[in-house]
Amino acid sequence: MEAATAPAIMRGEPLSAAAAMKRPSRFGDKAFEWLTLAMALTVAVLVILIGWQLWQGSLLAIRKFGFHFLTTSTWDPNAEEFGALPFIYGTLISSLIALLIAVPLSIATAAYLTELAPWWIRQPLASLIEMLAAIPSVILGLWGIFVMIPWLRDYPFPWLKRLFGWTPFFTGPIYGPSMLAGGIIIAVMILPIITSVSREILRSVPDLQREAAYGLGATRWEATRIAVLSYAKKGLFGAVILGLGRALGETMAVTMVIGNTPQIAASLFKPGYTLASVLANEFTEATSDIYLQALFEIGLVLFGVTILVNLLAQLLLRTITTTSATRAVQ
Amino acid sequence: MEDLVMETPEQTVMERLQQGSAPPPEAEMPPARTFEVKNLSIWYGEKRAIDTVTLDVASNAVTAIIGPSGCGKSTFLRALNRMHELTPRTRMEGTVLLHGEDLYSSAIDPAIVRRRVGMIFQKSNPFPTMTIGENVVIGLRLNGVRNQKFLNERLEKSLRMAALWDEVKDDLNKPGTSLSGGQQQRLCIARALAVEPEVILMDEPCSALDPIATAKIEELIYELKAKYTIVTVTHNMQQAGRISDYTAFFYLGRLIEFGPTTKIFTNPTEKQTEDYITGRFG
Amino acid sequence: MDTRRSDNHPWRRFKSALASVIAFISAAFVITPLGLVFFYLLVNGASSVNWAFFTKLPAPVGAPGGGMANAIVGSLELLAIAGIIGIPVGVLGGVYLAEYGSARINSILRFLADVLNGVPSITWGVVVYGLVVLRFKGFSAYAGGLALGLIMIPLIVRTTEEVILLVPNGYREASLALGVGRWKTIVHIVMKTASKGIITGILLALARVGGETAPLLFTAFGNRFWNHSLNQPIAALPLQVFTYAISPYDDWHRQAWAGALVLVTGIFCVNVLVRVLTRGRGASVV
Numbered sequence: 001m002e003a004a005t006a007p008a009i010m011r012g013e014p015l016s017a018a019a020a021m022k023r024p025s026r027f028g029d030k031a032f033e034w035l036t037l038a039m040a041l042t043v044a045v046l047v048i049l050i051g052w053q054l055w056q057g058s059l060l061a062i063r064k065f066g067f068h069f070l071t072t073s074t075w076d077p078n079a080e081e082f083g084a085l086p087f088i089y090g091t092l093i094s095s096l097i098a099l100l101i102a103v104p105l106s107i108a109t110a111a112y113l114t115e116l117a118p119w120w121i122r123q124p125l126a127s128l129i130e131m132l133a134a135i136p137s138v139i140l141g142l143w144g145i146f147v148m149i150p151w152l153r154d155y156p157f158p159w160l161k162r163l164f165g166w167t168p169f170f171t172g173p174i175y176g177p178s179m180l181a182g183g184i185i186i187a188v189m190i191l192p193i194i195t196s197v198s199r200e201i202l203r204s205v206p207d208l209q210r211e212a213a214y215g216l217g218a219t220r221w222e223a224t225r226i227a228v229l230s231y232a233k234k235g236l237f238g239a240v241i242l243g244l245g246r247a248l249g250e251t252m253a254v255t256m257v258i259g260n261t262p263q264i265a266a267s268l269f270k271p272g273y274t275l276a277s278v279l280a281n282e283f284t285e286a287t288s289d290i291y292l293q294a295l296f297e298i299g300l301v302l303f304g305v306t307i308l309v310n311l312l313a314q315l316l317l318r319t320i321t322t323t324s325a326t327r328a329v330q
Numbered sequence: 331m332e333d334l335v336m337e338t339p340e341q342t343v344m345e346r347l348q349q350g351s352a353p354p355p356e357a358e359m360p361p362a363r364t365f366e367v368k369n370l371s372i373w374y375g376e377k378r379a380i381d382t383v384t385l386d387v388a389s390n391a392v393t394a395i396i397g398p399s400g401c402g403k404s405t406f407l408r409a410l411n412r413m414h415e416l417t418p419r420t421r422m423e424g425t426v427l428l429h430g431e432d433l434y435s436s437a438i439d440p441a442i443v444r445r446r447v448g449m450i451f452q453k454s455n456p457f458p459t460m461t462i463g464e465n466v467v468i469g470l471r472l473n474g475v476r477n478q479k480f481l482n483e484r485l486e487k488s489l490r491m492a493a494l495w496d497e498v499k500d501d502l503n504k505p506g507t508s509l510s511g512g513q514q515q516r517l518c519i520a521r522a523l524a525v526e527p528e529v530i531l532m533d534e535p536c537s538a539l540d541p542i543a544t545a546k547i548e549e550l551i552y553e554l555k556a557k558y559t560i561v562t563v564t565h566n567m568q569q570a571g572r573i574s575d576y577t578a579f580f581y582l583g584r585l586i587e588f589g590p591t592t593k594i595f596t597n598p599t600e601k602q603t604e605d606y607i608t609g610r611f612g
Numbered sequence: 613m614d615t616r617r618s619d620n621h622p623w624r625r626f627k628s629a630l631a632s633v634i635a636f637i638s639a640a641f642v643i644t645p646l647g648l649v650f651f652y653l654l655v656n657g658a659s660s661v662n663w664a665f666f667t668k669l670p671a672p673v674g675a676p677g678g679g680m681a682n683a684i685v686g687s688l689e690l691l692a693i694a695g696i697i698g699i700p701v702g703v704l705g706g707v708y709l710a711e712y713g714s715a716r717i718n719s720i721l722r723f724l725a726d727v728l729n730g731v732p733s734i735t736w737g738v739v740v741y742g743l744v745v746l747r748f749k750g751f752s753a754y755a756g757g758l759a760l761g762l763i764m765i766p767l768i769v770r771t772t773e774e775v776i777l778l779v780p781n782g783y784r785e786a787s788l789a790l791g792v793g794r795w796k797t798i799v800h801i802v803m804k805t806a807s808k809g810i811i812t813g814i815l816l817a818l819a820r821v822g823g824e825t826a827p828l829l830f831t832a833f834g835n836r837f838w839n840h841s842l843n844q845p846i847a848a849l850p851l852q853v854f855t856y857a858i859s860p861y862d863d864w865h866r867q868a869w870a871g872a873l874v875l876v877t878g879i880f881c882v883n884v885l886v887r888v889l890t891r892g893r894g895a896s897v898v
Contacts, residue, residue: 017475028795048622056707116632138850248732306730307727472790
């Protein structure tokens with residue numbers, strides 16, 4: 001079947017549809033497929049790009065410091081001695097504190113939202129929590145500096161010191177900006193994500209499980225504990241790891257409240273420093289090549305750690321859930 | 331495989347009856363066939379869905395395809411416009427000729443095949459983002475037709491042929507989905523007719539419709555066969571008996587029997603056919 | 613457990629009620645920060661959000677007054693650049709994952725996109741610093757926009773893919789049965805049907821990167837004045853809030869609150885808009 005040429009229309013003759021329609025283009029189909037493939041492949045390219053760029057940028061430092069970079073605790077730009085240990089310590093401790101606070105709260109809230117709350121409260125509450133997730137880190141940091149830290153300094157911290165001052169964790173003077181403040185603010189930032197992913201996971205537990213428990217005469221809490229929470233253990237663990245991944249990379253809010261002092265101290269009242277914070281603070285101050293390279297290497301360490309943790313989280317979540325839980329990551 | 335009773339493309343039975351007599355079949359002009367299918371086999375992966383089917387589809391007639399679930403009726407229907415190729419890992423052997431042309435030759439673009447052989451689906455699917463009018467002409471527009479006057483003419487003509495014009499002519503700007511189920515299916519028919527196919531394939535077009543809407547569609551099929559060749563899959567045997575001129579009975583991918591509908595339903599040759607018709611299995 | 617012993621029940625019921633209360637309190641703890649943040653944003657920021665705020669440039673260091681006009685405009689410019697990079701790549705990439713490809717390749721790409729979504733945003737800043745700022749010897753709006761755009765790509769890929777997968781197959785078949793080719797079917801029928809979902813995914817990605825500070829710290833870098841060339845450093849609202857917040861000047865603190873209020877309001881408006889767009893027919897988009 002051939003497409004008609006223009007003259008037929010211009011002569012005013014009635015056309016058949018077949019004559020009026022254009023030839024289908026196989027080229028168009030192939031081109032579109034290749035175009036979209038190229039766009040989809042960018043995600044793979046980006047992962048490689050990040051790794052390569054960070055590696056390239058830190059080569060000098062890697063060659064100079066080697067593995068000791070990860071174990072040295074001196075960070076002295078003037079003397080050109082760079083060790084990442086204080087930041088690794090700070091990142092781990094602040095994230096750990098954040099998890100200790102956020103995980104119980106988040107999972108309890110997720111259980112509340114899916115099992116225990118009256119039905120009319122569920123969606124509004126869930127929406128509020130999603131709104132919390134939308135608050136940018138820098139704004140939470142602003143609130144952290146001017147509202148949270150003064151309050152912490154006046155009430156909870158002295159109280160903690162009174163009760164637990166005999167332990168090494170709560171000794172020393174209370175300045176305000178501290179490892180503990182950093183941990184708390186990270187907790188606030190990761191609460192929404194752990195809650196929403198946990199919620200998706202709990203929702204995906206088949207009703208059959210719940211019905212079986214209720215059918216045996218279980219109370220609300222018993223059914224939740226036996227039928228839902230233990231069934232969803234693996235997924236909940238994945239949600240926690242996801243929260244950890246987010247905590248490790250948290251930058252602005254932490255930088256604003258943690259004190260930014262590269263030291264390793266037991267007391268949580270002392271200021272600390274994280275991998276992300278040192279990048280935020282010192283990148284533009286790097287005066288020498290080796291300084292910059294050391295910072296790139298910090299970026300590489302941070303990237304490596306978060307990639308591993310996120311990989312683990314995704315693997316855990318993928319083995320048991322639908323795409324909705326991984327979607328909740330965003 | 332069987333004798334086919336042919337009608338001339340230019341005259342319908344009604345017209346010939348009005349002329350005084352319908353000439354006996356033997357005095358007809360040489361048979362006009364739309365499709366010639368020879369030894370068609372289709373595989374989905376390892377599974378053979380259609381097994382060496384040979385059958386000719388008469389022009390300007392309704393051919394019904396019946397059989398129990400899973401017997402390959404839909405697969406066979408889709409093979410007639412190469413829609414089965416949308417499923418991954420399909421393979422076919424044999425030939426399908428449309429008016430003598432090989433539909434599966436590498437020279438033919440499947441898109442052209444589908445313009446000549448249109449399809450109506452079980453669940454009516456007018457495009458949700460478009461109005462009634464836009465739905466009807468979308469096939470033409472996406473295939474490159476720009477002439478607005480032509481499109482408007484085609485819009486009215488297709489809707490009239492689908493017996494829908496009077497019902498929607500004032501509502502052409504309403505969404506396609508605002509119509510009732512039966513009207514939506516007729517809208518889909520109008521949409522298919524707009525690109526002027528030679529054949530209309532229908533995959534259980536009435537199975538989602540109530541009896542009144544079904545009756546309207548069946549009436550429409552009867553009217554359409556004057557200009558088009560129609561092949562319809564149906565699981566409803568009474569419907570096949572009502573509307574079709576020829577019937578093909580499939581079972582487990584094989585063509586068991588094919589012939590004029592009256593013969594299949596009153597005096598089938600194969601025992602399996604008879605068993606199915608009489609409801610001994612289904 | 614002998615459930616017929618009636619004196620067992622009150623204790624179990626009490627435990628259940630207690631658990632509900634504890635869970636409720638946890639939920640309250642989770643949303644309290646939201647309330648507190650909003651409260652202080654309003655209290656501290658509302659009074660400073662005035663006409664001058666929206667129209668004036670920052671005052672000299674230490675001097676009172678001035679505004680964040682350049683930061684607001686700068687953020688919009690950065691979002692435009694980010695959008696130009698992130699939206700086409702993200703949408704088309706999502707189309708590929710939904711319409712083409714094999715199960716194995718697609719699941720690997722999906723996995724990589726999800727992993728990318730978990731990369732700390734400051735990392736993107738470091739990467740773009742190496743790629744663009746070092747190479748072209750300067751901070752620029754291009755660099756900042758690129759960093760934000762790269763963050764958007766895996767976000768939009770995933771949201772686009774999800775909504776396109778939701779489009780019922782019947783529409784694709786109907787279009788193909790009319791003799792319409794594959795790419796036209798995808799663009800004019802499938803993507804059109806999913807357009808609302810695609811747009812809301814884009815809006816959410818824009819809102820998300822609009823609040824990002826870390827990737828801009830050493831790419832866009834910030835600017836006390838108007839940006840006149842995309843090759844120059846440019847101010848951005850979150851950046852300005854950060855700079856002012858950690859400064860020693862009270863007046864700047866006041867303006868930081870104002871800037872934060874404006875930023876949060878913008879982001880929340882987008883989120884509400886998205887919610888409004890996705891209401892009805894129960895179609896969950898993100």
